[in-house]
Amino acid sequence: MDSVKGDFGRGLIVIGPVLVTLFIVYTLYSFIANFTPGILLNAETLEAILPGVGEYAREQLAGFLRVLAFVATLALAMYAIGQTTETTTGEVFEGIVDYLANRVPVIRVVYNASKTATETTIGTGDTLQTxxxxxxxxxxxxxxxxxxxxxxxxxxxxxxxxxxxxxxxxxxxxxxxxxxxxxxxxxxxxxxxxxxxxxxxxxxxxxxEDVPLSVVGEMQSDGKPPQQ
CATH class of the missing domain: 2.30.30 (SH3 type barrels.)
Structure with a gap:
């Protein structure tokens, strides 16, 4: 029984993080696909390009393309903002955002926690060093x-x-x-x-594995230490 529980636990350790990661990715994907507007990119737009594809497949493809466009736009925006923060104007803008976020009682807790987590995990410069x-x-x-x-x-x-x-x-x-x-x-x-x-x-x-181990002594069946 202990062996079965051990095998189950080891399997859970391997599969658990994968399932959690897939769930988070799927949730984010669904949110972005439904959040981004489908005015410019939808099933009707792709009908002229893919006339032989069904409406459901075109809708799913349109959602995937909207997610790619959103991620690409967000990445470019973060890169541009990152470049701006290295200038005096960017530092002033960041200071204004920090000031406004810290004036709201509830927002400042979430803002500071998320900012600290981001700086700690992926920050550069003098955030975390040796x-x-x-x-x-x-x-x-x-x-x-x-x-x-x-x-x-x-x-x-x-x-x-x-x-x-x-x-x-x-x-x-x-x-x-x-x-x-x-x-x-x-x-x-x-x-x-x-x-x-x-x-x-x-x-x-x-x-x-590199630490040498030695047996000092073993107990005899009568509970007495062995004779040297």
């Missing part, structure tokens, strides 16, 4: 990230994310000599944090 280890209480060590900034007294500012939600955490001011830089990328360290440590399982198994 992953490090820091010693905490009781000899424990935690994974943190350099922010590229320092406090007025010369301490390094670190961001210590929580697991598995990396959009929340703590800002720490740590002396440079108390920081141990890791030989890994930001993506690898974030994967370990987001997965609550399970994302590093393969690496841990490989490390354990």
């Amino acid at each position: 992953p490090v280890k820091i010693d905490t209480w009781g000899g424990l060590r935690m994974t943190a990230f350099k922010t590229g900034r320092t406090s007025p007294d010369g301490r390094v500012l670190l961001f210590l994310p929580t697991s598995p939600n990396i959009t929340t955490g703590f800002v720490l001011e740590v002396a440079p000599e108390e920081i141990t830089e890791l030989d890994e990328t930001v993506e690898e360290a974030l994967t370990r944090v987001v997965s609550a440590g399970f994302g590093d399982a393969d690496r841990a198994d490989g490390d354990l």
Whole structure:
């Protein structure tokens, strides 16, 4: 029974994320296909190009083309806005958006959370830099990230994310000599944090294979240790 449960669990670990990803993609696809207007691109528009195709197939194809057009337009808009934010005008515009979003009680929570999540996961520059280890209480060590900034007294500012939600955490001011830089990328360290440590399982198994093990002694059937 335990073997069946174990096989079922391993199968769920493989299939579960795939199903969740497909569901999210399908939901987004359906939303975009129904959200984008079909005035310029619909089944009637494609009838002249594909006269031998049924109306249902043309409607589905029109929806797919609308999704592609929406994604392409959105990508171009994000690229153009990203280029603009590097200028003084873009910085002023971004500051105005931040100011207006933070004036609304409910909107500011969603806005700041989504902005923090985006900057943390795909941000560049000085959002998250070198992953490090820091010693905490009781000899424990935690994974943190350099922010590229320092406090007025010369301490390094670190961001210590929580697991598995990396959009929340703590800002720490740590002396440079108390920081141990890791030989890994930001993506690898974030994967370990987001997965609550399970994302590093393969690496841990490989490390354990190199650790020599020795048997100190075995108990005899009468409960006494063996004679040396």
